[in-house]
Amino acid sequence: GAGVSQSPRYKVAKRGQDVALRCDPISGHVSLFWYQQALGQGPEFLTYFQNEAQLDKSGLPSDRFFAERPEGSVSTLKIQRTQQEDSAVYLCASSLGGFFYGYTFGSGTRLTVV
């Protein structure tokens, strides 16, 4: 596609519910990233994939957060037993890889835990 597509655009979850957020990167993009953006803050790194390999998950805040990219294209960020502090915008970005290229971000999924 022309850009990075994320779905759903908005998600309201009850505390304790599991959620799954989807990211469709630009076709052919090797690198894929997930970021979390709290209200009024800059995005914070969660995890990085190179093709299907998750090379860095150091930013995942707890073991309730899990990300996968099984075929090296679409990625899913799963949050188990959601808590109110998980409320944020979750951004996905993709890149061809390497320092020469910029990163293209999606519009994000706004998660609200009530």
Added chain:
Amino acid sequence: DAKTTQPPSMDCAEGRAANLPCNHSTISGNEYVYWYRQIHSQGPQYIIHGLKNNETNEMASLIITEDRKSSTLILPHATLRDTAVYYCIVRLTQGGSEKLVFGKGTKLTVNP
């Protein structure tokens, strides 16, 4: 572990150049500086990036000091649509991983 410092807000008159400063005094030799902007409820939009040479594209110019401790993003003729939060970012690479480390950004308001 943000590695950049930016003023929280700036104003600019429409049609004038907007010069957004960024301090990255602890940057390492192989770390690139990226600039992104974010308009409310949208994802960050890539503007420009560089290592040590000045860069220019259709959107902006990036001026990096010789010691690489600071840089300036220049929007040559600001328009109302340039009102956004501008992030100066260091791209970190380590152990096979890479990430963009965002700070708090500068809220640029372009006034008519």
